[in-house]
Amino acid sequence: xxxxxxxxxxxxxxxxxxxxxxxxxxxxxxxxxxxxxxxxxxxxxxxxxxxxxxxxxxxxxxxxxxxxxxxxxxxxxxxxxxxxxxxxxxxxxxxxxxxxxxxxxxxxxxxxxxxxxxxxxxxxxxxxxxxxxxxxxxxxxxxxxxxxxxxxxxxxxxxxxxxxxxxxxxx
Amino acid sequence: xxxxxxxxxxxxxxxxxxxxxxxxxxxxxxxxxxxxxxxxxxxxxxxxxxxxxxxxxxxxxxxxxxxxxxxxxxxxxxxxxxxxxxxxxxxxxxxxxxxxxxxxxxxxxxxxxxxxxxxxxxxxxxxxxxxxxxxxxxxxxxxxxxxxxxxxxxxxxxxxxxxxxxxxxxx
Numbered sequence: 001x002x003x004x005x006x007x008x009x010x011x012x013x014x015x016x017x018x019x020x021x022x023x024x025x026x027x028x029x030x031x032x033x034x035x036x037x038x039x040x041x042x043x044x045x046x047x048x049x050x051x052x053x054x055x056x057x058x059x060x061x062x063x064x065x066x067x068x069x070x071x072x073x074x075x076x077x078x079x080x081x082x083x084x085x086x087x088x089x090x091x092x093x094x095x096x097x098x099x100x101x102x103x104x105x106x107x108x109x110x111x112x113x114x115x116x117x118x119x120x121x122x123x124x125x126x127x128x129x130x131x132x133x134x135x136x137x138x139x140x141x142x143x144x145x146x147x148x149x150x151x152x153x154x155x156x157x158x159x160x161x162x163x164x165x166x167x168x169x170x171x
Numbered sequence: 172x173x174x175x176x177x178x179x180x181x182x183x184x185x186x187x188x189x190x191x192x193x194x195x196x197x198x199x200x201x202x203x204x205x206x207x208x209x210x211x212x213x214x215x216x217x218x219x220x221x222x223x224x225x226x227x228x229x230x231x232x233x234x235x236x237x238x239x240x241x242x243x244x245x246x247x248x249x250x251x252x253x254x255x256x257x258x259x260x261x262x263x264x265x266x267x268x269x270x271x272x273x274x275x276x277x278x279x280x281x282x283x284x285x286x287x288x289x290x291x292x293x294x295x296x297x298x299x300x301x302x303x304x305x306x307x308x309x310x311x312x313x314x315x316x317x318x319x320x321x322x323x324x325x326x327x328x329x330x331x332x333x334x335x336x337x338x339x340x341x342x
Contacts, residue, residue, distance in 0.1 A: 021253045034254045044257060049219075052251040076253055081222040083191045083246055083263055084204045086214060093253040114329070114337035124330035125337075131323040144333025149325035153301035156318040156326055159284070161293045163314030168284040 004105055006112055009054035009074070014041045016071035017054060024095040028130060052078045052092065055112055057105050072097045075109050079120065089117035091127035110143065128156060172233060172273045176282045179224030179244065184211040186241035187224060194265050215246075222248045222262065225282050227275045235269060242270040245279040249290060259287030261297040280313065298326060 009017060018038050025031045044051040057073035073096035080090045091113060096106045117125050129136050137147070148154045159167065179187060188208040195201045206214075214221045227243030234240045243266035250260045261283050266275045287295055296318075299306050311317075318324050329337060 025254060030254070036252075036254060036256050040256045044251065051249055051257055076251070078251055079221055080250065080260065081214065081246070081248055081262060083187075083206055083211070083222075084195065086206050086210060087221055090250065092251055110337060111339075114334055117334060118338045124328055125334060126326065126328050128324040129327055131325050137325075140327055140329070143329065143337050145327045145329040147325050148328050149319055154298045154326045155301055155307075155320065156296065156298050156324055157310055157315045158318050159295040159313065159315045161288075164284045164288055164292075164295055167281050167313055168288055 004057050004059050004072070004100075004103070004108075006055055006057050006108060009045070009056045011042055011046045013054070013056050013071060013074075014038050014045075016056065016069070017041055017074055017076070019069075020071070020074050020095050020097070021076075021093060023097065024093055027095075028133070052076050055109060057096065057100075057109060059100070069097070072100045073105050073109060075113055077113060077116075079122070080126070082123070085123040087120060087122045089113065089120065089122045089125045091125060094127070106139070172229065172270075174227050174229045174233075174242070174270075174273070174275055174278070176225055176227055176278050179215070179226045181212055181216045183224065183226050183241060183244075184208050184215070186226070186239065187211055187244050187246075189239075190241075190244055190265055190267070191263070193267065194263070222246050223286075225279060225286075227266065227270075227279055229270070235267060239267070242267045243275045243279055245283050247283050247286070249287075249292070250296070252294065255293050257290060257292045258294045258296055259283065259290070259292045261295060264297070276309070277313075 015038055018041060022031060022034050025034045045054060054074055054076050056071050058070045059072055075091060076093040077089055077091050080088045082088055094109065114125060129140065185208055188211055192201055192204055195204045215224060225245050226241050228241050231240060235242060245261060246263040247259055247261045250258045252258050264276060264279055284295055299310060
């Protein structure tokens with residue numbers, strides 16, 4: 001694979017970003033969980049105070065393997081904070097279309113993100129991976145990632161909207 | 172006991188820094204805290220803050236043994252779920268030992284939930300250490316669920332040399 005280009009996402013990329021989000025969710029067998037819309041992505045990523053940032057990988061027309069798609073990979077990230085060590089970069093989603101894997105696109109995306117982390121004085125890059133996703137876990141461990149759930153016993157907890165409403169209404 | 176919950180201000184950074192250290196000392200790792208009061212002021216109270224804080228305060232006549240009236244805090248920031256959109260992440264929740272059991276922790280969490288909902292968030296996320304039984308019980312009672320247990324998601328981290336190598340494109 002010769003050419004691909006990594007760049008910051010623009011508002012026009014939103015339909016492709018949503019398409020790729022759904023493809024990744026399908027790969028994780030969670031496709032029905034995606035309720036985000038193009039309108040949400042546009043408002044939340046390209047307003048005055050974006051909730052997320054995105055890089056996209058695109059290929060020129062002559063290299064398109066899948067009809068009509070030039071955006072073939074993406075990563076969604078945002079900045080978080082650890083009161084002990086300061087700024088962190090959190091990788092929310094990271095995906096390359098099946099037809100374009102094995103050409104170093106994923107590695108290049110990760111390199112760009114790590115570079116962004118270092119340039120923004122982030123001590124660390126965090127993300128979650130499903131324990132059943134052995135291929136991804138190996139990919140990350142080869143690059144020096146450590147599994148905090150296993151090594152330090154961290155468990156991710158969540159409160160969904162229904163219970164958030166209950167908690168916020170309590171006196 | 173009377174207490175108030177309010178948004179943290181620049182002036183609260185001294186007490187937030189003190190309580191961050193107290194929490195680290197309790198976890199027997201105070202040397203891991205690299206962030207100073209000055210860092211908190213810059214990172215939390217500039218034009219683009221990396222976190223937000225809320226403080227629990229008691230009246231003068233209820234001050235702590237060492238004379239503090241700011242007795243609890245929570246640090247949170249906004250994140251993004253590629254499936255559901257806006258989310259809020261509660262990074263720290265702490266109440267000084269002598270003020271526990273009075274509903275302060277619950278009130279801090281309730282405030283974060285309210286603020287999250289007001290900002291359009293549909294979930295509140297946070298991590299808990301698997302040995303911290305009293306915290307695990309507290310959160311499960313509030314209607315949280317353990318994403319690591321139920322969905323098998325592990326928290327991963329890439330930091331220090333690994334992050335630098337990744338940024339330089341070494342494998």
